[in-house]
Amino acid sequence: MQFVVEYLLKAKEIAENNANVPAELRDNLQKALDIACGLDGYLEQMSSQESEPLAELYRKSISHDWNKVHEDGKTLFRLPVTCITGQVEGQVLKMLVHMSKAKRVLEIGMFTGYGALSMAEALPENGQLIACELEPYLKDFAQPIFDKSPHGKKITVRTGPAMDTLKELAAMGEQFDMVFIDADKHNYINYYKFLLDHNLLRIDGVICVDNTLFKGRVYLKDSADDFGKALQDFNQFVTNDPRVEQVIIPLRDGLTIIRRVPYIPQLKSTVTYDEVFRGVQGKQVLDRLRLDGKVAYVTGAGQGIGRAFAHALGEAGAKVAIIDMDKGKAEIVAHELTLKGISSMAVSADISKPEDVQKMIDDIVSKWGTIHIACNNAGINKNSASEDTSLKEWDQTFNVNLRGTFMCCQAAGHVMLKQGYGKIINTASMASLIVPHPQKQLSYNTSKAGVVKLTQTLGTEWIDRGIRVNCISPGIVDTPLIHSESLEPLVQRWLSDIPAGRLAQVTDLQAAVVYLASDASDYMTGHNLVIEGGQSLW
Numbered sequence: 001m002q003f004v005v006e007y008l009l010k011a012k013e014i015a016e017n018n019a020n021v022p023a024e025l026r027d028n029l030q031k032a033l034d035i036a037c038g039l040d041g042y043l044e045q046m047s048s049q050e051s052e053p054l055a056e057l058y059r060k061s062i063s064h065d066w067n068k069v070h071e072d073g074k075t076l077f078r079l080p081v082t083c084i085t086g087q088v089e090g091q092v093l094k095m096l097v098h099m100s101k102a103k104r105v106l107e108i109g110m111f112t113g114y115g116a117l118s119m120a121e122a123l124p125e126n127g128q129l130i131a132c133e134l135e136p137y138l139k140d141f142a143q144p145i146f147d148k149s150p151h152g153k154k155i156t157v158r159t160g161p162a163m164d165t166l167k168e169l170a171a172m173g174e175q176f177d178m179v180f181i182d183a184d185k186h187n188y189i190n191y192y193k194f195l196l197d198h199n200l201l202r203i204d205g206v207i208c209v210d211n212t213l214f215k216g217r218v219y220l221k222d223s224a225d226d227f228g229k230a231l232q233d234f235n236q237f238v239t240n241d242p243r244v245e246q247v248i249i250p251l252r253d254g255l256t257i258i259r260r261v262p263y264i265p266q267l268k269s270t271v272t273y274d275e276v277f278r279g280v281q282g283k284q285v286l287d288r289l290r291l292d293g294k295v296a297y298v299t300g301a302g303q304g305i306g307r308a309f310a311h312a313l314g315e316a317g318a319k320v321a322i323i324d325m326d327k328g329k330a331e332i333v334a335h336e337l338t339l340k341g342i343s344s345m346a347v348s349a350d351i352s353k354p355e356d357v358q359k360m361i362d363d364i365v366s367k368w369g370t371i372h373i374a375c376n377n378a379g380i381n382k383n384s385a386s387e388d389t390s391l392k393e394w395d396q397t398f399n400v401n402l403r404g405t406f407m408c409c410q411a412a413g414h415v416m417l418k419q420g421y422g423k424i425i426n427t428a429s430m431a432s433l434i435v436p437h438p439q440k441q442l443s444y445n446t447s448k449a450g451v452v453k454l455t456q457t458l459g460t461e462w463i464d465r466g467i468r469v470n471c472i473s474p475g476i477v478d479t480p481l482i483h484s485e486s487l488e489p490l491v492q493r494w495l496s497d498i499p500a501g502r503l504a505q506v507t508d509l510q511a512a513v514v515y516l517a518s519d520a521s522d523y524m525t526g527h528n529l530v531i532e533g534g535q536s537l538w
């Protein structure tokens with residue numbers, strides 16, 4: 001835009017010095033000038049403001065005497081400060097890292113690190129950004145400011161010609177989710193080819209390329225200089241490349257966003273173009289675990305394992321009803337999900353009561369129209385020596401753990417059988433397989449063995465009507481359930497029985513429930529998925 005402004009200013013000056021220019025032409029010139037001049041400032045005001053470390057980086061970069069640095073022989077080239085990625089472009093890059101959920105980013109051409117730090121701010125805690133920079137002076141300049149930012153530790157600067165670094169990264173089999181090319185223009189095409197030819201960019205990964213409009217010289221006839229020509233060739237090469245799709249955004253000097261797409265050469269290919277190659281329904285394996293548009297419920301979701309299941313199903317895309325007999329806890333977990341942008345509802349129900357079970361199913365169906373995923377997880381654990389186990393304890397345990405689970409399966413099953421689709425996941429226990437000791441829990445062990453048989457029976461009876469029924473058997477999980485007065489003192493003792501050397505955390509179980517809830521597990525039914533750190537094998 002700066003170049004348009006310069007031409008307009010020149011035209012205005014000519015118009016003002018020429019009495020024959022009509023007032024209307026002058027007015028229109030002024031309007032065009034106002035629009036062009038106002039754009040950058042407006043974009044800066046209306047875009048998110050930069051963090052303090054970025055602002056400091058910017059201030060230091062523009063006030064530094066780059067000419068002197070070069071004259072003193074500290075840089076190979078005279079670095080123009082105008083090449084810095086500013087607030088708006090930095091925010092665009094940051095957004096793209098967020099939106100593509102990138103974990104590994106490569107930058108080619110770092111200057112003082114404004115773009116690098118902007119992108120690093122959007123990376124997850126364990127994210128990594130490698131910045132290639134020719135000038136060692138710039139690494140020393142940027143590092144103290146990176147060190148002041150909590151995100152600076154994600155950045156590693158590799159000095160030297162970027163192509164050498166790319167070769168080293170390729171030799172190590174590295175791959176990136178996003179690449180920002182912003183170095184020497186005549187090498188853009190070489191960087192781009194190398195990235196794609198050597199698999200340095202993952203499928204669906206994104207390359208952003210700066211300055212691809214190059215002051216309009218890429219499309220103005222006969223005005224391309226060396227750099228303009230290099231960028232013209234680059235843009236044309238990308239346009240002809242079937243391995244990518246791309247768009248040029250007229251931001252600053254032009255920003256091209258390129259996505260790598262799966263590419264299957266037509267000619268005499270050795271590729272077997274089947275579902276293994278292209279994914280079931282075109283979805284790659286992680287996408288097949290997604291639960292977008294699905295309606296789920298989890299019983300006993302007010303805390304512990306159920307809460308973790310509810311979060312996991314919601315993170316995978318499902319709407320989740322939080323069921324618990326403790327209404328307050330259900331509401332808190334539903335609120336947690338809402339904060340994460342997951343649709344949820346809290347339902348208070350005691351699953352040992354048939355009327356509560358039916359009401360909870362009706363509430364969900366009346367709000368969300370159906371149920372696809374039923375996670376029957378609520379359970380209780382009571383301890384007594386078998387010779388002393390009262391019928392009251394036996395009945396209480398069975399009423400929740402087995403009768404309650406059966407009632408939930410049946411009520412959800414009625415909805416699922418009607419629609420010919422459903423995933424039921426019951427929570428059993430490792431106690432269905434082994435007799436955990438030294439605690440005495442006859443009624444618990446027996447009820448959980450019953451949950452496995454219930455799961456196997458329903459799993460085989462209903463599979464031809466589209467319903468899969470499986471169960472998860474956790475080992476000893478660090479939840480309030482095991483911190484009861486009678487169980488708490490046994491924790492140290494249990495640890496010596498667990499090959500993994502630790503108790504399970506609720507997060508150890510989350511991927512399993514998502515897998516069983518997803519279409520990726522469609523061939524699995526009546527299965528008892530044991531997750532116990534190897535305890536049942538010792």
Ligand SMILES: NC(=O)c1ccc[n+]([C@@H]2O[C@H](COP(=O)([O-])OP(=O)(O)OC[C@H]3O[C@@H](n4cnc5c(N)ncnc54)[C@H](O)[C@@H]3O)[C@@H](O)[C@H]2O)c1
Pocket residue numbers: 299300301302303304305306323324325326329349350351352377378379380381400404427428429430473474475476477478479480481482
């Ligand atoms: N924690 C473990 O070590 C462990 C191991 C294997 C299996 N399990 C099983 O996992 C499931 C969850 O266990 P947890 O450790 O998260 O338990 P927890 O006690 O921490 O949480 C259970 C939740 O279920 C709710 N609940 C209890 N009875 C209910 C009922 N009748 N109706 C509705 N809600 C009810 C409680 O209010 C509570 O919020 C249980 O079935 C349990 O048997 C737990």
Ligand SMILES: C[S@@+](CC[C@H](N)C(=O)[O-])C[C@H]1O[C@@H](n2cnc3c(N)ncnc32)[C@H](O)[C@@H]1O
Pocket residue numbers: 079083084085108109110111112113114115116132133134135138160161162163182183184
């Ligand atoms: C436009 S600036 C980069 C701006 C930067 N992306 C930012 O966020 O401010 C270009 C940088 O590329 C570097 N560079 C030029 N040629 C290079 C090469 N062959 N290898 C690595 N870096 C190079 C320059 O030293 C300069 O710092």
